[in-house]
Amino acid sequence: MNNDPSLSLADQYSTVRSLTLNLCCTLEPEDTVVQSMPDVSPTKWHLAHVTWFFEKFVLKALDRGYKRYNDEYDYLFNSYYHSAGKMHVRPKRGLLSRPTLADIVAYRSYVDDAMRALLEQRGGEPELANLVVLGLNHEQQHQELLLTDIKHVFWCNPVVTTMNAGLSTPASDAPGEYSYVGGHEGIHEIGTDSGGFCFDNETPRHKALLHKHRIGTRLVTNAEYREFIQDGAYSDSNLWLSDGWAVINERSWDRPLYWSEDLGSEFTLGGQREINEHAPVSHVSFYEADAFARWTGARLPTEFEWEIAAAGQDVKGNLLESGCWHPATGNSQQFFGDVWEWTSSAYAPYPGFVPLDGTLGEYNGKFMCNQMTVRGGSCVTSADHIRASYRSFFYPDARWQFLGFRLARDGH
Ligand SMILES: [Fe+2]
Numbered sequence: 001m002n003n004d005p006s007l008s009l010a011d012q013y014s015t016v017r018s019l020t021l022n023l024c025c026t027l028e029p030e031d032t033v034v035q036s037m038p039d040v041s042p043t044k045w046h047l048a049h050v051t052w053f054f055e056k057f058v059l060k061a062l063d064r065g066y067k068r069y070n071d072e073y074d075y076l077f078n079s080y081y082h083s084a085g086k087m088h089v090r091p092k093r094g095l096l097s098r099p100t101l102a103d104i105v106a107y108r109s110y111v112d113d114a115m116r117a118l119l120e121q122r123g124g125e126p127e128l129a130n131l132v133v134l135g136l137n138h139e140q141q142h143q144e145l146l147l148t149d150i151k152h153v154f155w156c157n158p159v160v161t162t163m164n165a166g167l168s169t170p171a172s173d174a175p176g177e178y179s180y181v182g183g184h185e186g187i188h189e190i191g192t193d194s195g196g197f198c199f200d201n202e203t204p205r206h207k208a209l210l211h212k213h214r215i216g217t218r219l220v221t222n223a224e225y226r227e228f229i230q231d232g233a234y235s236d237s238n239l240w241l242s243d244g245w246a247v248i249n250e251r252s253w254d255r256p257l258y259w260s261e262d263l264g265s266e267f268t269l270g271g272q273r274e275i276n277e278h279a280p281v282s283h284v285s286f287y288e289a290d291a292f293a294r295w296t297g298a299r300l301p302t303e304f305e306w307e308i309a310a311a312g313q314d315v316k317g318n319l320l321e322s323g324c325w326h327p328a329t330g331n332s333q334q335f336f337g338d339v340w341e342w343t344s345s346a347y348a349p350y351p352g353f354v355p356l357d358g359t360l361g362e363y364n365g366k367f368m369c370n371q372m373t374v375r376g377g378s379c380v381t382s383a384d385h386i387r388a389s390y391r392s393f394f395y396p397d398a399r400w401q402f403l404g405f406r407l408a409r410d411g412h
Contacts, residue, residue: 009129010119016136017112020047020143021105026163027150029101035094036156039400040149045077045093047146048104050139051111052077056084057360058131059111063118069110070099083359133197134360140382147269147380152400155258155267162271169379169402170338171279175221178296180214182412188308191350192389201364202389204352208304215301215309216406219280219334219341220292226263226275228292229255239294244287247397257283257399280404282339286372286396289342289405301408303345303373303391310335310376311388336386339404340374340394347371347393371395378402 007015024032024043032043041049052073059066068074076096078087088096099107115132122128147163154161186209192198193205234254237245247253258267259275266275284292293299301309335341348368355361371393377386379402394401 009123009132010116012136013112013115013119013132016139017108020050020139020146021108023143023146031150031153031161032101033094033097034153034156035091036149036153037400038091039398040152041090041093041145042096042153043146043150044101044104045096046142046149047101048073048077048099048107049079050135050142051104051108053138054115054132054135055111056081058128058135059114059118061131062122062128063114066114069107073099073107081359081362083362137197137199137385138363140385143382144378144380148401151258151267151269154269160271163269169276169279169282169404171276172218172221172334173278175218175278178220178224178407179217180407180409181217183210183213183215183305183408184308185210185212185412188304190304190307190389192387198387198389199364199391200356200361201349201353201368201391204350204354206351210302210305210308212411213301213305214409214412215305216298216408217333219338219404219406220289221277222275222279222281223277225256225281225284225292226277228295229263231295233291233295239291241287241290243396244285244291247285247287253285253288256281256288280334280339282378282402282404283399284342284403284405285399286342286394289403290344292405293407296407298407298409300342300344300405303343303375305408306335306341306343306375306406307388334406335376335388337377337381337383338379339376339402340378340381340392341376342403342405343373343375345373347373347391367393374401374403 024047027043032047035042035045055066055068056074056078060068074085076088076099078084079090080087118128119132150163154163187207188210189205190208191205192202233239234248240248255261255263256266260266260272264275265272267273289300349365353365355365356363372395374392374394375390377383377390394403
């Protein structure tokens with residue numbers, strides 16, 4: 001989206017907005033209302049919230065003639081922007097049978113018409129362009145959430161429902177023994193100042209020290225994770241962080257979120273399927289990733305080790321000429337677009353971090369406490385939205401996203 005200079009901003013807007021509706025084309029209105037747990041938002045709420053984002057931060061801010069579609073939507077569809085006013089509580093989004101899906105689709109059209117008119121008149125203004133690009137990247141983030149959330153909703157329904165058979169974690173060919181390549185010891189530049197779109201939490205570019213380490217050439221697979229389970233790992237307290245041990249016992253976790261009890265199949269957006277042994281394990285928490293690493297005598301990479309290793313490749317895994325990956329030591333794979341990768345790094349501000357001005361400063365910065373950084377994007381992240389510096393973050397017990405991991409080791 002933001003990487004395609006051939007598209008006008010108005011065309012980028014139309015492309016992203018239409019994709020969101022297209023993702024819902026196989027859903028029935030009843031599907032779009034359900035909230036299966038507090039982390040999950042109903043599809044209908046996602047459709048409205050991303051529209052509210054453009055209404056609130058673009059139209060209301062920059063278009064004096066804009067008339068709000070419905071005064072109550074500020075309360076219903078504000079997610080977490082306290083400086084923008086009060087909001088409906090997150091765990092009760094599934095109680096909103098009204099406005100209906102048809103009302104929300106009409107709301108989207110109303111805002112789209114106003115946005116197109118504004119872009120036609122003033123699309124060249126930098127302030128408008130910056131806010132629209134942020135709104136489109138925000139909508140792409142919600143496209144991903146929409147898919148992971150409806151996956152959880154369908155999983156909770158004993159009547160097997162499918163959405164799109166094409167959306168599952170990509171598998172490699174038989175990957176062979178887990179191997180490592182030497183990482184880049186020394187002081188490295190982390191983050192971005194490239195001038196292209198990025199979220200505020202990717203800045204400023206700054207120096208970080210990497211110690212001697214090796215990083216895994218691929219993600220940990222389902223077969224390897226099954227071996228971990230069958231070795232009794234979920235009953236061995238020595239492998240677990242204290243919080244992790246408490247969580248797996250309190251919640252009776254003994255396998256990844258969507259795996260069947262016999263460890264033979266998993267729920268996907270294409271329905272129940274046999275587990276592909278070569279695919280990366282997915283839907284595991286930070287605690288499970290950390291315990292697996294300890295079981296093998298390894299650890300998770302830091303987000304800085306990950307970024308330096310990944311920055312030498314494009315999103316298809318091809319080595320970049322300018323990349324710093326050492327060609328003599330080999331090529332690490334699966335950095336982008338398979339599963340979000342847990343790192344050992346707490347989600348924290350970079351030195352000199354300055355949040356966006358005003359209400360939008362609440363977008364990322366206020367979450368920099370008690371969460372872990374994940375990197376790389378998943379199979380349901382927009383491909384043109386993925387970059388080496390992109391940081392997302394989840395609580396260590398989160399599992400409903402496509403979350404997996406690779407290993408790292410100290411020394412060479
Ligand atoms: Fe949002």
